[in-house]
Amino acid sequence: MRNTFGHLFRLTTFGESHGEAIGGVIDGCPAGIDIDLDFIQGELDRRRPGQSPITTDRKEADKVEILSGVFEGKTTGCPIGFIVKNANQRSADYDNMRGVFRPSHADYTYNYKYGIRDHRGGGRSSARVTISRCVAGAVAKLALRQLGISVTAYTSQVGDIALDNDYRKYDLSTVESNIVRCPDTAKAEAMIRLISEVKAAGDTVGGTITCVIRGCPPGLGEPEFGKLNAALGYAMLGINAVKGVEFGAGFAMAGMHGSEANDVFANENGNITTLTNRSGGIQGGISNGQDIYLRIAFKPVATLLKEQPTVDIEGNDTTLKARGRHDPCVLPRAVxxxxxMAAITILDEYLLNKTVKI
Amino acid sequence: MRNTFGHLFRLTTFGESHGEAIGGVIDGCPAGIDIDLDFIQGELDRRRPGQSPITTDRKEADKVEILSGVFEGKTTGCPIGFIVKNANQRSADYDNMRGVFRPSHADYTYNYKYGIRDHRGGGRSSARVTISRCVAGAVAKLALRQLGISVTAYTSQVGDIALDNDYRKYDLSTVESNIVRCPDTAKAEAMIRLISEVKAAGDTVGGTITCVIRGCPPGLGEPEFGKLNAALGYAMLGINAVKGVEFGAGFAMAGMHGSEANDVFANENGNITTLTNRSGGIQGGISNGQDIYLRIAFKPVATLLKEQPTVDIEGNDTTLKARGRHDPCVLPRAVxxxxxMAAITILDEYLLNKTVKI
Amino acid sequence: MRNTFGHLFRLTTFGESHGEAIGGVIDGCPAGIDIDLDFIQGELDRRRPGQSPITTDRKEADKVEILSGVFEGKTTGCPIGFIVKNANQRSADYDNMRGVFRPSHADYTYNYKYGIRDHRGGGRSSARVTISRCVAGAVAKLALRQLGISVTAYTSQVGDIALDNDYRKYDLSTVESNIVRCPDTAKAEAMIRLISEVKAAGDTVGGTITCVIRGCPPGLGEPEFGKLNAALGYAMLGINAVKGVEFGAGFAMAGMHGSEANDVFANENGNITTLTNRSGGIQGGISNGQDIYLRIAFKPVATLLKEQPTVDIEGNDTTLKARGRHDPCVLPRAVxxxxxMAAITILDEYLLNKTVKI
Amino acid sequence: MRNTFGHLFRLTTFGESHGEAIGGVIDGCPAGIDIDLDFIQGELDRRRPGQSPITTDRKEADKVEILSGVFEGKTTGCPIGFIVKNANQRSADYDNMRGVFRPSHADYTYNYKYGIRDHRGGGRSSARVTISRCVAGAVAKLALRQLGISVTAYTSQVGDIALDNDYRKYDLSTVESNIVRCPDTAKAEAMIRLISEVKAAGDTVGGTITCVIRGCPPGLGEPEFGKLNAALGYAMLGINAVKGVEFGAGFAMAGMHGSEANDVFANENGNITTLTNRSGGIQGGISNGQDIYLRIAFKPVATLLKEQPTVDIEGNDTTLKARGRHDPCVLPRAVxxxxxMAAITILDEYLLNKTVKI
Known part of the structure; x- marks a missing residue:
């Protein structure tokens, strides 16, 4: 039942890799938002397969069709239905996976849970289903833009190559200038080289993405279960292959003393601000007006173009070597x-926060 | 609006540190569960302040009163209301915080969001509100026990003292044998020493907790937004002071290749199992029958018994030194x-999973 | 799982007739509402048993205790927990019902559903559980008062005695002037006489309540499933003994032609209004600024002080005659x-409507 | 945000009358249900415009396309996305409504709420959006069929022509044998005549529909807010033009004494049954295994092919006469x-009820 995300700005998704179409419904989008279709398509293009030598070779146009909820270029407050038709599927590539469970994939768990699964291209477990998130995220970004809030992510680690500094040392407007989406040019080159090597070996590699939210007003998030970090964490941990998330100084804070971890308040020209921001812009679960930043860990892609031992649906030992066209590293396309997901969450929280006073 | 947690097994909480009572409502608890009141009180006692020299000196009985939903020792399927009365409050300890914002605390953000706050003892942002979670968690554990599922957590890091091994190397039945709740006796002693030193200095220290879920059947969790790791992560990130969470090999997987990260399937006496478990018992967002394990990062307690610079509600520079009785390290009481939260989540997912077939 | 009502202003309830206490949690109440405890207790007193000769003789103080969420007389935005302790229970009155199913009561269905039930006083199916709704409704009324919205209900039918006119013909400020809560004095006397006769005969009688909402701004409610009449209808049909609900001209509209049923728009001093209001203030599921009015049908109380045939839990034929103190007619106390429920629904819709624009 | 209906079996809808397509997502459909596409299309055909002389002349194919969630003829447990393309739109018919509010329509309220509206064909307020409900209802019926539960509705009143008897006197298998969908042949002819006369006069007429659910097991519905009648009532009151709903003997019970209204239990060959069924199969909000029946009141269609006075968007007096092709009576197509909606609700409740025990 949880193909819906959000409380007031809500995305419901559907679709499998090799079905007719991927799509979704955006419910609760505020009325009167200017809809820039080119921007929405542009966001999808950033996720598109085949966009560079370090992604899968699969070529898909991934053209979004908006079916409702927009009238004369503006949202009407009614639900926005959309689809992206599937094409360029080679289902036969997956024939050998019908009765075999790929290691560290969703094949076994789906089969156990539902007693049936669409094995073609991973079915519903395919990262292709994240198309719907990009469409809804683009709409959310358009609304956030009207509110002066921006969301920017970048690749901060691939395998053993990690950025040395935190986000404040980089010019985030340069993220799109290289195919790995990393604002450190030297590191970007090393990452690209590593991904190419891994690809050549039929292997894959993991990494981390850092996300920065600027211009977020204080007051978003709620005291108890709906803390802003919990809402954002839930959003990130629902992305395929994510194994961890941390906010502000994150896991490093486990090693600190309070006197080094606390962010001291100061009055900066009449605005209450903090001198440091180890909290990552969230205190007591609520945004404090500083930059929100978080880091997300992705495991390596499970599908390998080399032979792996496994079992089939009857429990017999066998081996499996993927055919088809797969990403050696999801990081660039996951940005x-x-x-x-960050944009959807922040817009949802913004709307929730409008209701705490009459 | 998010003082409710869960979809089918649902906890709604209320209460502030210095109000009349902390309490909650457990809705959707299955009928017919044997309620062991001593066990529930015992779980609260593990959270209780004043339980050892390394926690706050505050003494509170924290006696739970069940007000409904239990009849002749069994749950009836009707909501379980409960309260824990507040006592031993020294509200005057907080008089100096009425108009001043404690660094890295929720004072500023609550005040901004609601335009009003109960400053006494941190009000709703106090860790005291987690009492309700312990009561509901105890009820969930009683239900899980009937299903053969166990949940065990332990302190795996305090400041710079971290366990060297993963959970499989320890006897988790020993966790309660020391006051820091760590299954490595030598490390436990070092942790206790560190906390005592920090306390003496009026400072605080962070750490991590590891949580292990055993006996969880395959099939819990859902493909898209309701992945089991997302559900558990949301649960953990809603706990006060948590700054990060990771599942299985977690952030370390960002540095791996697929060929080292994948968990290969095998047939073990007719059961499909995995030879390794870097996935942490979750694949494609759904439990695979292996142990589920996760690690949670806690920042140091923000309240210091030493002077810190800050601003008051009018934005004037000032300093603040906490009075009162505070924990130097939340880890032992956070276990x-x-x-x-893990038990509540797993029971909720168990119930959800009953509905995927007719 | 549905002991919670509402989307943003949310009431979660607990409690059984003969348990420790009835209570609830109000979550999502806007911050800064002035809380008048006397008003809240006054609303409970209107529902209290033993308030007049035509209600049950049971005497209960029904004193509400607010446990959280209010600070220095104002709501804080944090959840408002409350309890009303049970007293004056005579559980022995119900011993003969332990293994017998009262006709048209919830005994059989609860027993079948849960396999267990608290038979004392009807347990969770007792109308006593509506106490929690009155408390939350009183809080909602206080918020609506600040918004200029009023909610008034009255008894419009008891048995075969029904008011001849619609609400516009009566002075609704007189509703509390008689014990049956009917604004037509002559009819009120007849209703009281009828209830007294029915009570003397050990029987019971049904009736209808009309509810009028004034000052509701246009725009509340939503196009699709969340139509304002659907939200209000859901609220009313969840009240014990309710068998029907109609809005505006209601069932009578089934017999009309469009040309007699339509409400024509007019410009009244710059405000768009309607010349008639058969729609009952709701068009396309959304309030149009006119009075909202609805009528709710209550069946007679099922508990009779005369002998009825029935079966016991093993299916054996038997007879049952209620002991104890019961209402001959719920209408006066149901007002x-x-x-x-109307106030809670309207406040919830008011908050939802704040989020349709940014 | 309420374009989603249901808790576990959930329908989310989108689409406007003159947009690209109407569609939706069915989430939480159990896995393994046999999908009979002809049956689903057949249900849509029963709702289709132009199906008989007493409906609108508009001709639309209304072909449903299932885009996901079905694999090799069975549901997979993944969301079922579907669309029905719009065609045969004559948007120009609505040009005169762009700035004018049709009486008793949603034009004014939508415009006030959102500040923008798609005026073409009523936009989101068009009854055309109920297409999505028919698709989801057909899927629910297929699941209910596997459970032995049937749902049948019929026209029980048109204008002043009402059936004399309750549903037990009719052979419900004959409902589809006439174009007004009424099991009383003589009354059906009179209804058809009345609708034809009304149509000729450019007017419209209201009516009632009765719905009967057979084979529903005891135990569906919940004690407090989620009573089965509340759930069904919410479902019905969300249908366009519905102004009232009643269960079992309904409003007539307001006039009864308890001794005439109660349904006495009896043991019928080992099954506990009731001798009468004025409760309509629901007691204490929970199904008792008897037939569930309810009656729903529809107001006359608001769109008239005769001139009506109204105001325009600036508040100026004007008149309006609809162009286009409209239903003189929605009852036959509303069946x-x-x-x-009944089938969706019952399946949802069936799934919820699976979770009350472990």
Whole structure:
């Protein structure tokens, strides 16, 4: 039942990799938002397969069709239905996976849970289903833009190559200038080289993405279960292959003393601000007006183009070597997905926060 | 609006540190569960302040009163209301915080969001509100026990003292044998020493907790937004002071290749199992029958018994030194809270999973 | 799981007739509402048993205790927990019902559903559980008062005695001037006489309540499933003994032609209004600024003080005659409950409507 | 935000009358249900415009396309996305409504609420949006069929022509044998005549639909806010033009004494049954295994082919006469919609009820 995300700005998704179409419904989008279709398509293009030598070779146009909820270029407050038709599927590539469970994939768990699964292209477990998130994220970004809030993500680690500094040392407007989406040019080159090597070996590699939200007003998030970090964490941990998330100084804070971890308040020209921001812009679960930043860990893609031992549906030992066209590293294409989920979450929280006073 | 947690097994909480009572409502608890009141009180006692020299000196009985939903020792399927009365409050300890914002605390953000706040003892932002989670968690554990599922957490890091091994190397039945709740006796002693030193200095320290869920059947969790790791992550990130969460090999997987990260399937006496478990018992967002394990990062307690610079509600520079009785390190008392949230989540997912077939 | 009502202003309830206490949690109440405790207790007093000769003789103080969420006389935005302790229970009155199913009561269905039930006083199916709704309704009324919205209900039919006119012909400020809560004095006397006769005969009688909402701004409610009449209808049909609900001209519109049923628009001093109001203030599921009015049908109380044939839990034929103190007619005491559910619904819709624009 | 209906079996809808397509997502459909596409299309055909001389002359194919969630003829447990493309739109018919508010229509309220509206064909307020409900209802019926539960509705009143008897006197298998969908042949002819006369006069007429659910097991519905009648009532009151709903003996029970209204239990060959069924199969909000029946009141269609006075968007007096092709009476086409909403609700409750025990 949880193909819906959000409380007031709500995305419901559907679709499998090799079905007719991927799509969704955006419910609760405020009325009167200017809809820039080119921007929405552009966000999808950032996620598109085949966009560079370090992604899968699969070529898909991934053209979004908006079916409702927009009238004369503006949202009407009614639900926005959309689809992206599937094409360029080679279902036969997956024939050998019908009765075999790919290691560290969703094949076994789906089969156990539902007693049936669409094995073609991973079915519903395919990262292709994140298309819907990018569409809804693009709409959310358009609304956030009217509110002066921006969301930017970038690749901060691939395998053993990690950025040395935090986001404040980089010019985030340069993220799109290289195919790995990393604002450190030297590191970007090393990452691209590593991904190419891994690809050549039929292997894959993991990494981290950092996400920065600027211009977020104080007051978003709620005291108890709906803390802003919990809402954002839930959004990120629902992305395929994510194994961890941390906010502000994150896991490093486990090693600190309070006197080094606390962010001291100061009055900066009449605005209450903090001198440091180890909290990552969230205190007591609520945004404090500083930059919100978080880091998300992705495991390596499970599908390998080399032989792996496994079992089939009857429990017999066998081996499996993927055919088809697969990403050696999801990080570059996951950047817009992280941004999309962050944008959806922040807009949802913004709307929730409008209701705390009459 | 998010003082309710869960979809089918639902906890709604209320209460502030210095109000009349902390309490909650457990809705959707299955009928016919044997309620062991001593066990529930025992779980609260594990969270209780004043339980050892390394927690706050505050003494509170924290006696739970069940007001409904239990008849002749069994749950009836009707909501379970409960309260824990507040006592031993020294509200005057907080008089100096009425108009001043404690660094890295929720004072500023609550005040901004609601335009009003109960400053006494942190009000709703106090960790005291987690009492309700322990009560509901205890009820969930009683239900899970009937299903053969166990949830165990332990302190795996305090400041710079971290366990060297993963959970499989420890006897988790020993966790309660020391006051820091760590299954490595030598490390436990070092942690206790560190906390005592920090306390003496008026400072505080962070750490991590590891949580292990055993006996969880395959099939819990859902493909899209309701992945089991997302549900558990949301639960953990809603606990006060948590700054990060990771599942299985977690952030370390960002540095791996697929060929080292994948968990290969095998047939073990007719059961499909995995030879390794870097996935942490979750694949494609759904439990695979292996142990589920996760690690949670806690920042140091923000309240210091030493002077810190800050601003008051009018934005004037000032300083603040906490009075009152505070924990130098939340980890030992947070162990049962982590278990509670994990137990609630797993039971909720168990119930959800009953509805995927007719 | 549905002991919670509402989307943003949310009431979660607990409690059984003969348990420790009835209570609830109000979550999402806007911050800064002035809380008048006397008003809240006054609303409970209107629902209290033993208030007049035509209600049950049971005497209960029904004193509400607010446990959280209010600070220095104002709501804080944090959840408002409350309890009303049970007293004056005579559980022994119900011993003969332990293994017998009262006709047209919830005994059989609860027993079948849960396999267990608290038979004392009807347990969770007792109308006593509506106490929680009156408390939350009173809080909602206080918020609506600040918005200029009023909710008034009255008894419009008891048995075969029904008011001849619609609400516009009566002075609704007189509703509390008689014990049956009917603004037509002559009819009120006849209703009281009828209830007294029915009570003397050990029988019971049904009736209808009319509810009028004034000052509601246009725009509340939503196009599709969340139509304002659907939200209000859901609220009313959840009240014990309700068998029907109609809005505006209601069932009578089934017999009309469009040309007699339509409400024509007019410009009244710059405000768009309607010349008639058969729609009952709701068009396309959304309030149009006119009075909202609805009528709710209550069946007679099922508990009779005369012998009825029935079966016991093993299916054996038997007879049952209620002991104890019961209402011959719920209508007078149901008036504040109807108002409460209407007030909660309207406030919830008001908050939802704040989020349709940024 | 309420374009989603249901808790576990959930329908989310989108689409406007003159947009690209109407569609929706069915989430939480159990896995393994046999999908009979002809049956689903057949249900849509029952709702289709132009199906008989007493409906609108508009001709639309209304072909449903299932885009996901079905694999090799069975549901997979993944969301079922579907669309029905719009065609045969004559948007120009609505040009005169762009700035004018049709009486008793949603034009004014939508415009006030959102500040923008798609005026073409009523936009989101068009009854055309109920297409999505019929598709989801058909899927629900297929699941209910596997459970032995049937849902049948019929026209029980048109204008002043009402059936004399309750549903037990009719052979419900004959409902589809006439174009007004009424099981009383003589009354059906009179209804058809009345609708034809009304149509000729450019007017419209209201009516009622009765819905009967057979084979529903005891135990569906919940004690407090989620009473089965509340759930069904919410479903029905969300259908366009519905002004009232009643269960079992309904409003007539307001005039009864308890001794005439109660349904006495009896043991019928080992099954506990009731000798009468004035409760309509629901007691204490929970199904008792008897037939569930309810009656729904529809107001006359608001769109008239005769001139009506009204105001325009600036508040100026004007008149309006609809162009286009409109239904003189929605009852015949609303029968499948009522069935659909009942089927969705019952399946949702069936799934919820699976979770009350472990």
């Amino acid at each position: 817009p997905i992280v941004e999309a | 049962p809270i982590v278990e509670a | 504040p409950i109807v108002e409460a | 499948p919609i009522v069935e659909a």
